[in-house]
Amino acid sequence: MSKASPADGPDVPIRGRLVIFSGPSGVGKTTILQRLFKACRLPLRESVSATTRQQRPGETDGVSYHYLTREEFQNRIDADEFLEYTEVFGRGDFYGTLKAPINQAIAAGEWIIVEIDVVGALKVLKIHPDAITIFVHPGSIEELEKRLRGRATESEEALTRRLEVARSELEVSEKYTHIVNNESVEQTVDEICQILEAIATQ
Numbered sequence: 001m002s003k004a005s006p007a008d009g010p011d012v013p014i015r016g017r018l019v020i021f022s023g024p025s026g027v028g029k030t031t032i033l034q035r036l037f038k039a040c041r042l043p044l045r046e047s048v049s050a051t052t053r054q055q056r057p058g059e060t061d062g063v064s065y066h067y068l069t070r071e072e073f074q075n076r077i078d079a080d081e082f083l084e085y086t087e088v089f090g091r092g093d094f095y096g097t098l099k100a101p102i103n104q105a106i107a108a109g110e111w112i113i114v115e116i117d118v119v120g121a122l123k124v125l126k127i128h129p130d131a132i133t134i135f136v137h138p139g140s141i142e143e144l145e146k147r148l149r150g151r152a153t154e155s156e157e158a159l160t161r162r163l164e165v166a167r168s169e170l171e172v173s174e175k176y177t178h179i180v181n182n183e184s185v186e187q188t189v190d191e192i193c194q195i196l197e198a199i200a201t202q
C-alpha cells in the first residue's frame with residue numbers, strides 16, 4: 001500500500017483506486033492532469049492507453065500513448081489484454097486501456113487515472129463499479145470549438161467530427177459522479193484535488 005506524503009502528518013495507508021477522467025477532446029484534460037500530478041498529495045499515476053491514431057508533434061511513445069498498428073492492436077484484443085477499447089471518432093482510430101498496468105497499480109495502492117471517452121468509461125464502470133468518475137465540462141460547445149481551433153491540430157473535417165462527438169459526450173456527462181467546469185485550469189485542478197483528497201479520507 002502507498003502512503004500519503006510525509007507533509008500529511010502520520011503515515012496513512014491509502015487504498016489503491018481507479019479514477020475515470022473524461023471530457024470532450026480539447027477541453028484541456030492533458031494540462032489539467034499534468035498540474036494535478038504536481039498539486040495533489042495522493043499517489044496518483046496516469047494510465048497509458050494504446051491507440052492506432054497517428055502520433056502528434058510533442059507526444060512521446062510509451063508516455064502519451066502506446067502507438068500501435070491496427071494489426072498490433074488487434075493482436076492485443078485477441079489476447080484479451082484490454083480492460084476496454086473503442087473506436088473513438090468513428091473513423092478507424094482505436095483507443096484502449098490495458099488491464100495489466102491498471103491491476104498492478106491498484107494492488108500497489110496507487111490512484112490510477114484513466115483518461116478515456118464516455119463509451120469506454122461506462123464499460124470500465126461495469127467491471128470496476130467503485131471507480132471514481134470525473135467529467136471535465138467545457139461550459140458550452142462554443143467554448144470548446146474556440147479551444148479546438150486554438151489548438152490547430154485537426155483538419156476542418158476532423159474538428160467537425162470531434163465537435164459532434166463532444167455534443168453526445170456532454171449528454172452522457174450526468175452519469176459521472178463529479179462534473180467539473182473548466183473555467184480556469186487552476187480552479188479546476190484545485191477542485192479535482194479536493195474531491196480526491198476528500199474521498200481518500202473517507
Ligand code: 5GP
Pocket residue numbers: 022023024025026049050053084085086088095096097115116117119120121
Ligand atoms: P486524443 O486523440 O485527443 O488523444 O484522444 C481522443 C479521445 O480518446 C479522448 O476523448 C480520450 O479521452 C479518448 N481516449 C484516450 N485513451 C482512451 C482509451 O484507452 N480508451 C477509450 N475508450 N478512450 C480513450
